[in-house]
Amino acid sequence: MKILLINKFLYPKGGDAISTLNTGKLLEKKGHQVFFWGMKHPKNPDFPYSEYFVDNIDYESQSIREKFSNSLKILYSFEAKRKIEKFINNVAKPDIVHLSNFAHQISPSILDIIKKYNISTVMTMRDYKLVCPSYTMLSGGKPCEKCKGGRYYWCFINRCTKNSHLKSLVNVIEMYLHHKILNIYSQINIIIATSEFLKKTHIKMGLTNPIICLSNFVNIEDFTPECSWEEKSIVYFGRLSREKGLFTLLDAIKGIDDIQLKIVGEGPIRKDLEQKVEKEGINNVVFAGYKSGENLKKEIKRSMFSIIPSEWYETFGLTIIESYALGKPVIGSRIGGIPELVIDGVTGYTFEPGNAEDLRCKILTLCEKPEKIIQMGKNARNLVEENYNTEKHYKRLMEIYSIAMAKHTV
Numbered sequence: 001m002k003i004l005l006i007n008k009f010l011y012p013k014g015g016d017a018i019s020t021l022n023t024g025k026l027l028e029k030k031g032h033q034v035f036f037w038g039m040k041h042p043k044n045p046d047f048p049y050s051e052y053f054v055d056n057i058d059y060e061s062q063s064i065r066e067k068f069s070n071s072l073k074i075l076y077s078f079e080a081k082r083k084i085e086k087f088i089n090n091v092a093k094p095d096i097v098h099l100s101n102f103a104h105q106i107s108p109s110i111l112d113i114i115k116k117y118n119i120s121t122v123m124t125m126r127d128y129k130l131v132c133p134s135y136t137m138l139s140g141g142k143p144c145e146k147c148k149g150g151r152y153y154w155c156f157i158n159r160c161t162k163n164s165h166l167k168s169l170v171n172v173i174e175m176y177l178h179h180k181i182l183n184i185y186s187q188i189n190i191i192i193a194t195s196e197f198l199k200k201t202h203i204k205m206g207l208t209n210p211i212i213c214l215s216n217f218v219n220i221e222d223f224t225p226e227c228s229w230e231e232k233s234i235v236y237f238g239r240l241s242r243e244k245g246l247f248t249l250l251d252a253i254k255g256i257d258d259i260q261l262k263i264v265g266e267g268p269i270r271k272d273l274e275q276k277v278e279k280e281g282i283n284n285v286v287f288a289g290y291k292s293g294e295n296l297k298k299e300i301k302r303s304m305f306s307i308i309p310s311e312w313y314e315t316f317g318l319t320i321i322e323s324y325a326l327g328k329p330v331i332g333s334r335i336g337g338i339p340e341l342v343i344d345g346v347t348g349y350t351f352e353p354g355n356a357e358d359l360r361c362k363i364l365t366l367c368e369k370p371e372k373i374i375q376m377g378k379n380a381r382n383l384v385e386e387n388y389n390t391e392k393h394y395k396r397l398m399e400i401y402s403i404a405m406a407k408h409t410v
Contacts, residue, residue, distance in 0.1 A: 001401075002033045004094035004119075008105045010036055010053075011043040012292055014239065015318045016101040016126040019216050021045075023098070023397075026219070026390055035092040037084065039105050052087040054080045057105045071170050075177055077107040084110045088117055096401055099123040099188070103135070108178055111187045120405040124192040124214075127315060130185060131205035133171035134160040138243055138312050143335075149206045152176060185209065189404040194316035195337030201313065210407070212400055216318050217393035218325045220385055225327030226301040227377035233260040234363065235303040237296060238319050240267030245309030245333060247276065251356035252309075252363060254282045259367055261307075264288045264299055300326050304373050305366060308332035308342075311353045317341050321388045324380035329373060331362050347380040 005027075007020040024034045040053045047053075054077070073079065088094070097114050099121065114121055129135040132147055133155035139146065146154035152175040155161060161168040178184050191209045193199035199211045236249060246263070250273065253261045261284060263273070270287065277285050291299055300306065306323040307330070308314070314336035323330050324347065332338040333353035342348045349366065351358040366373060 001096065002035070002092065002094045003027055003401075004035045004037060004088075004092050004097045005100070006037050006097060006102055006106070006110070007100040008039045008102050009041065010038040010047065011041060011045065013043075015216075015316075018318065019124070019126075020100045022217070022219065026217075026394055030394060035087075035094065037087055037092075038102075049087065049091050052083050052091065054083055054106055073107060074104045074170060075107065075174050076109045077105075078109065080106045081109040081113055085113045085116075088113065088119075094119060096120045096122065096405060098401075101126045101129075103129045108184045111184050115187045120401075120407075121188045122190045122192055122400060122404045123188045124194065125198060125202070125315065126194075128201070128205075128313065130191075130207055130209075131202055133168065133175045136243060136312050137201075141242060141311070143313060145205065147175075148204065150175075150179060152179075189407045190400055192400060195340050197313070197337045197340065198315045212403070214393070214396050214400060215388060216316055216321065217388050217390055218321055218384060219390050220325060223297070223322070223325035225325065225377070225381045227327040227374045227381075229304045229373075230302040231260065232258060232367075233262055233303045234305055234307055234367075235262045235264060235300055236307045236309070237264035237291070237300065238308075240265050240270045240273065242269055243310065243312035245311040245353065246273055248311065248354055248356050248359060249307060249309040250276055250280075250282055250285065252359040253284060254280065256360070256363065257284050259284060259363070261285045262288050262299065262303065264291050264296065266290045297326060300328060303328065305329040305331060305348065305376075307359075307363075308338060309353075309359060310335060310338065312336065314338050321384050324384045324388075327377040327381045329366065329376035329380055331359065331366065333359075343379075343383075347376055347383055 005020055005024050007017055009017040012018050024036060028034045036047050038053055040056045097119050127135040128137045133152050137144055139158045139160050152172050156168045156172045159165055159168050161171050188209060191211045192214050193211050194215050196213055199213050238244060300323060305328050308317060308320060310333050316337045320330050320341045329348040330342050331349050332342040334350040335353045339350055342350050344350055349362040351362050
């Protein structure tokens, strides 16, 4: 089968890109012909046919003129539409297109071309962009469902996009254009949700596309478990952004001087976190910067367990099953898809999101029982081997592709 995988980022920038790249490796290993398409970037692997990719867009560092021009691409990118058509005609000619994160830099304009060539389409949701203009379902730092039923104007009223009326307005126009005027997402045959929470939330918010659950996976062979630890440390790894609950984590770890917290990653609030650590004298925190691959795995394996303190509706939690695969329990907030993965008392503990005292209690409870950490780590590894392995994922993915292709021909 010829399969075209589309994601705007094609280097390991986040969970969407990592999952897309891993899916491609799995499909190629199973004998399928896989093509990648997305946005040009210096960090991309050396993809063939990258001349057909859309030009790189960085919304954070642009002139006013560039911002205006690129805001139009958010609504409907003619560049993306033109280049995907050339790619399909000259290179791929796929049997099915598997979309992931393509909002803004690419836009759903490409769906018109996929429809034009009568190609079956599935999409894996990585966030809430299909129902929330700002994609996080957060307003003022708190979970928000005001846009339920297509009431997207709340994003503008509450300045949900980077606290800006202008940026929020662009996203509101985008949502009304795509969903109410063009109805462009109806062209996708099957939507894949990575958790039951993600599926139920989209249905509750008003999405009418057929949705099937399929969780993320890890290649077990790439992860050697280590249930013991080299140092009395705990680790957070991921993006440093406000919705990840890192200020709560700092409050929770403050004063527990015999336990070191390692924060691995980069993001927009790193300086704010560092200032809090310095101002409040939190001397048991280390900012390790961005790490990936074996360097990241080594950092996790040195620790006792991982912390996922999110305060938004996490869609799945790839970091959780990566920790599990390395034999590490997880303490995670009781929000979004996290409770589907963290089994209290078996593979870790959950705590009330935003509650530093509850998180502190769970950290101390686990640290006081070294034998419990080891047993939970073993349980976690077993859970990944049984439920989140490549074979199980591949079998279900092929079933979903078959359903999408059958629906497409009806």
